[in-house]
Amino acid sequence: MLADAVSEDGIYTNLHALVRLRYTAGGFSYLPKQPVRSLLAGRKRSKLRGRGLDFDELRHYRPGDDIRTMDWRVTNRTGKPHVRVYTEERDRPVVVVVDQRMPMFFGSTRKMKSVVAAEAAAITAWRVLGVGDRIGAIMFNDERVLDIRPARSEKKVMAWLGDLEDMNRQLSVNSGTAARPDALAQALEATQRMISHDYLVILVSDFFGWNDQSLQSIRRIGEHNDIICTMIYDPLERDISRADQLVVSDGRYQLEINPGKEGLGQRFEDQFKSNFARVQAALMRHEVPVIQLHTDADTASQLRQQLGGERPLR
Numbered sequence: 001m002l003a004d005a006v007s008e009d010g011i012y013t014n015l016h017a018l019v020r021l022r023y024t025a026g027g028f029s030y031l032p033k034q035p036v037r038s039l040l041a042g043r044k045r046s047k048l049r050g051r052g053l054d055f056d057e058l059r060h061y062r063p064g065d066d067i068r069t070m071d072w073r074v075t076n077r078t079g080k081p082h083v084r085v086y087t088e089e090r091d092r093p094v095v096v097v098v099d100q101r102m103p104m105f106f107g108s109t110r111k112m113k114s115v116v117a118a119e120a121a122a123i124t125a126w127r128v129l130g131v132g133d134r135i136g137a138i139m140f141n142d143e144r145v146l147d148i149r150p151a152r153s154e155k156k157v158m159a160w161l162g163d164l165e166d167m168n169r170q171l172s173v174n175s176g177t178a179a180r181p182d183a184l185a186q187a188l189e190a191t192q193r194m195i196s197h198d199y200l201v202i203l204v205s206d207f208f209g210w211n212d213q214s215l216q217s218i219r220r221i222g223e224h225n226d227i228i229c230t231m232i233y234d235p236l237e238r239d240i241s242r243a244d245q246l247v248v249s250d251g252r253y254q255l256e257i258n259p260g261k262e263g264l265g266q267r268f269e270d271q272f273k274s275n276f277a278r279v280q281a282a283l284m285r286h287e288v289p290v291i292q293l294h295t296d297a298d299t300a301s302q303l304r305q306q307l308g309g310e311r312p313l314r
Contacts, residue, residue, distance in 0.1 A: 010111035010295075012169050013118045018161045021119060022126035024300035028308035030094070030128070030200055030228070057085045092200060093134045093150040096121045097191055098164065099205035099232075100141045102179040105171040108236035111295045117204045117232050118168050119299040124202055125157050136160075138194065139167055140187040142180040147194055181209025188217035197224040204230040207279045215282050222286065229283055230291040233276070 058071060061081035074082040098121040104114035121137065128135040129152065136150030137160050146167070148160045184205060191201060201221055207214075207229075221227050283290050293302050 010107060010115055012112075012171075013115045013165060014169075015158075015162050015165045018118065018122040018165065019158065021122045021300065022130075025123045025126035025130060027304040028127070028306075029131075030124075030202070030307070058082055059085060092198065093136065093195075094124070094128045094200045094202065095136045095138060095150060095191060095195060096124050097138045097140075097187055097201060097203045097205070099184070099187075099208075100139060100164070100167045100171065101183055101208065102142055102171065102175075102177060103208040104206055104232070105173070106234055106237075107295045108234050109296050112171075113206055113232045113234055113295055114168055114171055116293055116295050116299050117206075117230075118164055120204050120230055120232075120293060120303065121164065122161055123300055123303060124204075125161070129154060129157055136194070137164070138187055138191055139164055140183055140190075141167055141170065142177050142183055145183075145187050145190045147190055149194065150199075179208065181211070182213075184209045185211065185213040185217060188214055188221070192217060192221055195221070195225060199225040201225055201227040202230060203227065204232065206232045207275075210275070210279050210282075215286075218283070218288060219286060222288065228289045228291065230293055231276070231279070232293050232295070234295045238276075 058074060059082065061070065061075075061083050065083045069083045069085070071082045071084050098117050100114055100117065104112065104117060106113055107115070121139075125135045125137070132152065134150035134152045135157060137146075137148045139146045139148075139160070146160075146163060148156070148163075151157075184207065188203075195201065203218075218227060218229075280290050291303070291306050293299060
């Protein structure tokens with residue numbers, strides 16, 4: 001964590017703030033039909049059906065019935081006109097997978113990455129619940145994975161948002177918890193065990209620990225479901241040149257770093273960009289949409305700009 005660089009409000013989140021985000025959860029959609037400028041527009045392999053129709057019954061034709069619903073096979077067999085009656089699908093289950101590991105406990109200006117991830121998960125939950133679909137979650141840190149099955153229940157959303165607050169507030173440079181790169185793959189394996197077919201999975205992470213096992217899990221999830229990846233980053237990770245001097249702390253000691261000395265900053269940037277590009281290229285190769293959220297702007301506004309097709313504010 002950068003010492004004295006983040007306001008107290010951006011270091012941790014709380015249940016009240018996550019609940020309040022329900023009033024910002026609009027202006028975007030995860031459904032297949034998207035605005036032209038939406039990042040999700042034109043997905044070729046999307047398995048999301050949105051609000052479709054389920055077959056309900058077969059009955060005799062009545063005046064005014066749509067002739068396109070006529071079942072000609074039954075009509076020819078019985079000699080009497082029959083139509084197929086459909087009802088609207090009730091919902092589509094969504095699971096948001098949210099990363100709260102120690103590498104997410106970083107921020108240079110406005111918020112920690114862990115806070116942005118929690119906000120993105122909450123906004124997604126309220127949006128999904130608002131359109132009548134079921135929403136569940138898999139939350140993970142460096143010690144455990146917590147899974148909540150999808151439900152169409154505000155009470156259950158409130159409960160797991162409370163668990164998310166607890167997990168977020170457990171992050172501390174004094175915790176002594178070591179970052180576990182393999183936790184990402186384990187969370188994705190837990191996701192596979194939870195879901196079946198026709199789910200939407202939204203992964204929110206900085207992708208620390210990304211490896212072939214993670215990619216294989218995403219591929220298996222994507223065989224019968226849709227998956228959207230949300231990559232969280234801090235602007236300083238991408239462009240460290242704007243910082244002349246950095247003071248880095250582990251909670252006990254502080255170290256002053258000059259990014260320009262011996263090309264330290266350039267090497268840091270190059271490594272971040274290389275890792276970022278590697279993950280993004282692998283996901284896009286398998287036609288997995290990638291949303292990018294950073295810590296220096298409002299989370300809901302970023303989601304609306306990328307998923308709602310709004311033009312960015314100038």
